Amino acid sequence: MLRLNRAGLADTQAWEAAGIQLPGFDYDTVAQNTLSAPEWIHFGAGNIFRGFVANAHQKLLDSGKANTGIIAAETFDYEMIDKAYRPYDNLTLLVLMNARGDLIKKVIGSITEAITADPNREADYTRLIEVFENPSLQLASFTITEKGYSLFGPGGQYLSVVEQDLANGPEHPVHAMSIAASLAYRRYLKGGYPMTFVSMDNCSHNGDKLKHGILTVAKEWAKKGLVEDGFVAYLEDERKITFPLTMIDKITPRPSQSVQAALLEQGIGGMDVIVTSKNTYTAPFVNAEVSEYLVIEDKFTNGRPALEQAGIIFTDRDTVNQVETMKVTTCLNPLHTALAVSGCLLGYTLIADEMKDPVLRRFVEMIGYTEGLPVVVDPGILSPKQFLDEVLQERFANPFIPDTPQRIATDTSQKVGIRFGETIKAYIRRDDLDPVQLSAIPLAIAVWCRYLLGLDDEGQTFTLSPDPLLESLQARLQEVTLGDKGQKAAAAVQSILHDEAIFGMDLYATGLGGKIETMFTEMLAGPHAVRATLEKYVVQEAPTTISG
Ligand SMILES: NC(=O)c1ccc[n+]([C@@H]2O[C@H](COP(=O)([O-])OP(=O)(O)OC[C@H]3O[C@@H](n4cnc5c(N)ncnc54)[C@H](O)[C@@H]3O)[C@@H](O)[C@H]2O)c1
Ligand SMILES: O=P(O)(O)OC[C@@H](O)[C@@H](O)[C@H](O)[C@H](O)CO
Structure with a gap:
């Protein structure tokens, strides 16, 4: 029975015999490079990220056009990291389904770290700060669902979690927008280094929505004197920080039990579908259609991965x-x-x-x-x-x-x-x-x-x-x-x-x-x-x- 973890991948022949494509890059070198000079962190470790974004990056790693991995981060559902990432050494089995019913299978290994923004997990939070304080960081991308950006409740007032974040300042944030603002503040304090925040969610003008979320929190903190004066100007300076618009498209359903059963039949075990207590549907595998489109406004301030070489379109x-x-x-x-x-x-x-x-x-x-x-x-x-x-x-x-x-x-x-x-x-x-x-x-x-x-x-x-x-x-x-x-x-x-x-x-x-x-x-x-x-x-x- 094939098992999805780094030790299991050592038997390359068995995986290839099962028709499963394996990562074609030197994992240890890439993981080490990422530790010392991280370039890409992604918030929202869900299915679309693993099934599309991480696969696109793997194409660059396989062809030597990138040499660092992606760090997956969760601000919301830590159980995903504990149950669907860490037991599998952050590997994902991507299963693409074409109209003939073939299952095209590939192991995604481009995610070299998976961390939570849980303030109670000191090592995780320290690593998050370290990533944002490193001048090498080029981008933080997001697939956190449309509600992940929302600071307000149905009556138009701040959500209670946001209110607490606004009162507490950048020390112990909980909401995704406050966490992003707080990490950006660390980067500002460390040297005001440039970087780009990229929303890949299905909302109209997603980059503007992300900018608005982070800036609203930053401005409220500035008003209360909880951050230095220059922080808001740093976030608004387009030579330093940008928030490009994107369009992402790939139908990536929840992991299905029928796919799990088909994988088991093909000798791949341990592929249980997990429903977390926050109702996220996750698994060590991701099932998705073959079609995919990702179009990104080409406005990056600290460089970016050469994703155009993996079929991603950069434009105005x-x-x-x-x-x-x-x-x-x-x-x-x-x-x-x-x-x-x-x-x-x-x-x-x-x-x-x-x-x-x-x-x-x-x-x-x-x-x-x-x-x-x-x-x-x-x-x-x-x-x-x-x-x-x-x-x-x-x-x-x-x-x-x-x-x-x-x-x-x-x-x-x-x-x-x-x-x-x-x-x-x-x-x-x-x-x-x-x-x-x-x-x-x-x-x-x-x-x-x-x-x-x-x-x-x-x-x-x-x-x-x-x-x-x-x-x-x-x-x-x-x-x-x-x-x-x-x-x-x-x-x-x-x-x-x-x-x-x-x-x-x-x-x-x-x-x-x-x-x-x-x-x-x-x-x-x-x-x-x-x-x-x-x-x-x-x-x-x-x-x-x-x-x-
Ligand atoms: N699945 C698709 O077909 C697809 C295609 C294109 C775009 N998208 C976009 O990606 C988003 C995520 O899709 P998915 O398939 O990865 O879903 P998923 O359920 O697998 O993952 C959702 C992710 O969002 C996080 N999240 C949920 N609520 C949050 C909150 N309030 N604050 C912060 N993080 C929160 C979860 O923790 C998880 O990481 C969609 O909402 C959509 O905007 C999805
Ligand atoms: O992910 P949502 O909740 O924004 O929308 C649900 C689906 O319409 C969506 O996930 C599509 O599958 C996707 O937009 C296809 O690219």
Whole structure:
């Protein structure tokens, strides 16, 4: 039985005989180089980081174009490091699934250290500081989910953890943004060395969001006299510190038990799927699709890995912005979110199965082709139409990708504003378009509201995916029941649709509030009303686009 750890990898023949590609660089030298002159630290040691980012860096290490590894850091879920990294010597088995169902397997060894930002683990925290104090550090990248950047709670006030960090100053921070600010402060004090902070999360203008998070904390500390005066200026000086925009794309589902079973059958043991107490799904392996895109604004102040040699695109800010807008607000993520919430209601557990459902397929075709494409700006480096074709015809439909609507439904409240709101805003801006022409996007919002009731289309309760606003949103809908004839339900859903903190706008002011409210109440008629409502509004004809 093959075991994923450094000792296990010594039997290279056995791994190669099992068709598993191994790291092609001298691990000890790279690990030693990283210890003495670290260049790259990544926060958020989750699946996309291991399955995409770390693999891209391994390509550079394998071809001698890099000579230090990546340090993985966790500010949130220390159990991941304890259970999915350290027992496996920080190695990951990457399993890519193509449309033929082949499992393409590769050991990722480019992560040479894995540490927590747990203030109770002195050695870990000392190492974090040491990394940031070293002039060699080029970048800190992040995949910490959209909520990881958020400093504020539902009422617009600072989260209590942030309030404590702001009061305590840079000594014992807890929130990811305060930890990043505190480590940047150490770097400033040590010599004001340059470096770059790179968000790789799926949020619109992710670099700006990261900058805003770190700067807000720094400014509050400065106001209270908890940091030296020059610190804020250091963070704002673009010769020293930058926060490029990025667009990242690779469907990387939670580790699946079916993949674990397939690996076991192929003689690879110890691949247990772990669900941490913070509900992170992790494992020594990562399963992902083959397609991948990472586009980064080329604005680094202390050098960067030559990732263009590993297929990563570096370009100017406007182009990244356009590519990101295309993916996150039009051609991929809105479709995913619509499939996520409707899939949970209709009892699906696989995205590829939803794509076989003609109503759901047509629903996302309408969101993408009919309603999204007319407002997309072609970024020039990727064609929106071709990207959308690939998403709908190949990527979502790939039956071997074990992706679930339940994963994608996680944190939907954090995402609906960007994923649907940006297109609505584009319709408002354009003289030749009007938001009231939209029907699939309002339907997706109505389905999300219906999803929040926690009753599927059979009328049975189901477990909603985690979401920081779940409790408060469900409280607003607590009076709503199936069979509700209208008044109470309409009033309840109105409070959500008016909420600018969620959608970035009052949906009633766009002319869409009433339409969504009607769709929502139609979905309450009783069992199977969700499907009936989808069938009513999803136009069963060949894809067309709204002209304009
Ligand atoms: N999985 C994908 O298909 C995919 C594709 C493109 C982009 N992304 C982006 O990457 C993010 C992470 O995806 P993943 O697949 O790695 O998920 P994951 O569940 O495997 O990992 C999530 C990571 O975020 C950290 N995290 C969660 N909440 C946090 C918080 N409040 N503060 C700080 N850290 C927090 C976790 O500890 C973990 O390291 C997504 O939210 C998305 O923005 C994911
Ligand atoms: O990761 P999230 O929560 O921002 O969104 C869920 C999915 O839509 C997302 O993970 C996609 O799989 C990904 O954006 C594909 O590149």
